[in-house]
Amino acid sequence: MKKIVKRSIVMLSALLLVTGCGDDEDTPRAAEGQVELDFWTFWGSETRRPIIEKMINDYNESQDEVFVKHTFLPWGDIWTKNLASIAAGNPADIIVNDINSVAQRADNNQVTDLSTYIDDEFMDQFYPNLRETVEVEDGTYAVPFNTDTRVLFYNKTAFEEAGLDPEQPPETWEELEEYAKQLDIKNGDRYEQIGFYPLWGSFGADAWMTNADDGRGFVEDGEVTVNTEKKVEAMEWVAQWRERYGGQTIDALTAEFGSEQANPFINGQVAMWVDVGTFYTQIRDYGDGMDFGVASIPAFDESSDNWSTGGGFVVEIPAGSDHPEEAMDFIEYITGEEAQKYWATENFDNVANIAGSEAALEELEGQEQEVFSFLNDNLAVTRTYPLTIEYPETVTKINPIVDRIMLGELEPGEGLDQAQKSIEQDKR
Amino acid sequence: MTLAKAKWYETKKFRVSFKAWIITFFLLAGSLLVLLPLWWMVSTSLKSPQEIAQYPPTFFPREFHFSNYLEAWQTAPFTRWAMNTLFIATMGMIGSVLVNSLVAYSFAKIRFKGKNILFIIILATMLIPGFVTLVPQYILFSKLGWVNTYLPLIVPAFFGSAFFIFLLRQFMMTIPNELMEAAILDGAGHLQIWWHIMLPLTKPALIAVAIFSFNGSWNDLLGPLLYLNDERMYTLQIGLQTFRGTVQTQWHYLMAMSVTVLLPVIALFFFFQRYFIEGANINSGTKG
């Protein structure tokens, strides 16, 4: 026994030596008499952290009453901690949260109503569809920070090789299908290049359904609108893609792409790809000078719009924060034109502040400017689909049914009827 | 045909080494199955981001970027985080080994009223999923003023854990009572029996507890991130999460740090496992 204890001690001290002695580069702290604000974000990566921390530092240096302290918390877990800390009465002062569930959090008293601190003029700074998501009844429960929009990226070289005009991306679903067929390259049983598959990238079956249905979501004005004619048609269309390529091919490729490491569009395995705007930075960094184009999501038919979906994040004050007034001052700063311009240019990310977005556009150059300008314009046909309080489970109910439709276990019409019914039943 | 002499494959020497070869063969095959997936981690950790982004993935890195390890370590205060983690895991390990064995001893060898009920209660505490007690637990620690300290991560270990108590009880129940009786006749109390007889005899089990406990706190993500608000107090597992960005994951760094974080636990295991050979062989120790 003694021997073990002895050896353990030796081992532990060895470990301590290996891990080295302390490094204490002191992080700045709040000075005497300053109010310290806790700001929780999930931006801890090497690319994002310096940008958000520069914005915080600028704010800290711009005045001397308040000191904002940034804390990184991992994606997902950050909101678990947020809930626990609100329940315990010692939450952060400012937190970054999902834009689509603001109404839920307002309904459950998790956030502070900001309307006493801000006015219409302040809220006019932001894109209207984002503003809508944070204004619930008479209150304003968060301030939009950034947003995104989905667009079609296409490989110009592949277009040329297939005899397509690289300046003429597909505009309707029909064209998309035609193009895809021409872009497919099959070698025996194996596809060397797939023209297009609607469920890869970041546009799910739900997004194709809303795209077809003139941008109408699954709950509109308190009505469940899941089994509309156009949504059923969209679902039939999506399912037919899987049949065309064969379930096995699709499953195998989906698994390969699921590793998140190699992107099939950048590697030339897929010729057209729907993704969020920031996907451009991946093409820029890993594409090796790839010749690509950006287009809107093809429309359902010639008479419809190119509806896309968007999301994003908001900054908000958790319920029970001790310093809402000071926190609001900081929020006004980081959602203001100057800070937003900085975030947009450094991250190549769409921001919520209209003036900030436009200022960023002017500052960017060359290809970056071109793409960013396109993304900005695309916001006009982009809708966000916030969760509703009456029907919070729409997506959870639709997804498994979509899976079964894709596997051929359910007819699209039948499946969406089921989903409609089950969502209506669960009205809160 | 010689009948008098044993055939070469009948000799004891051959049989022993033949057995060794068979076992080695199975173990090698098994090791391959275990290690192949791990190779992917190591290989990714040595590639450049450009190579990782390529398709099809390469089995061996084309160029070995050992610098990934150093660079990953330097992206954040990992040295500090490693020391924090080491501190938490070591304290937890000490608490686990001492306290659980004491409690387990009582359940295995002392007769007291209500023991069976209490034992069921111990088991029952394992049955309730942690999600639903997470919030009240957080509120409790918050009321105690323990948030943003290491106390919520260490103190519970000193109150014992159902899993380890149950485990050690099982081991102690296999130890013959005669061994204790002699000591009792010599006037030893339970505390002495526990320290001088039980602990040495359950050494392999205690080592297993030590390894599990260390491994558990070393890999714990939710606990530290819930209770720590100050990045300087963070642990390695939270540090690993910094490589997973909202847009892109830095796979080369993530894998390099994952491998690095693995090493201390592996070293600990490698160091401790030798006691499973020397072993506290209860019966040979007492009757042999």
Add this chain to the structure above:
Amino acid sequence: MRVNQTGAAGKTIVNEMKSPEEKDHDLSVVKKGRKKMPRGKKENLIGYLFISPWLIGFLGLTLGPMLFSLYASFTNYNITSRMDFIGFSNYKRMFQFDDLFTVSLWNTIYYVAFTVPLTTVGAILIAVLLNQKIKGMSIFRTVFYLPAVLSGVGVYFLWMQMLSPSTGLVNTILAWFGIAGPAWLFDPEWTKPALILMKMWSVGGGMLLYLASLQGVSKQMYEAALLDGANVFHRFFYITLPMITPIIFFDIVTSTIGSFQVFQEAYVMSQSGDGGPANSLLFYNLHMWNNAFELFDMGYASAMAWVLFIIVLILTVFHLYLSKKWVYYEGGDGR
């Protein structure tokens, strides 16, 4: 030496190897099933004193949150603002209206039913192999323990690649034997087997326990058995196995409890934790998690937790009852 056919074989062997006096002495142990120990108030006191750390921790840190969640299960608790008593509504909803509750319970039972026996047998076999005297054994042991040390999303992404239908390692190996592997994580029929396979890969933890308990099996018993001409299988089934039954029992009980609470694998490997494809990975705890932290319906989640508590408690008590028939404690039954 006779090789007994019953589960009590271990006892027989132990008795036969002891000297006559010892044997008599021991038989009395078997008959009474317990050993005489001084008892009384002092013994009670010492017993409680020894378990007091746990008792204090239980009363101070564990019991409160448990009772809190029990009460919450009868309310519409939403974590941050609401907690009104609503009687048995949550429980009613679970059994009458929530289709996903049944789906998730079924998925979980499927997972438990395969994981528990497979990992138990796997861990014992590996531990026995790793308990031999072979060159490089410490390396082998470390290698087999490695997967148990790994944690976090990296491992799950690794497995997603391993299980890729066309290029993944698993299907590549199956192809060597002429077997066309399934689509694993994309085929609702195969998602759970995929997770079970993954669990099998990391039996290192269980292996460690068995390795520790194998150190308690007496060499003399093996030697005596060898003299009697018992072969490898006899020795395994009539000496090794009975001697490690206390740990097998522990392993079965705890891995049943653990498998019922399977969560993280499913959370990471089904996209964004929705339990797909076709809800085949919607495990009990995942459904509970979604209710608690996505829909903020902690009252309902708590009710789910307590239903699971009851289910697993019944199973555990059943295990405890059965254990009297097959678990052999060399030190008597300890009471």
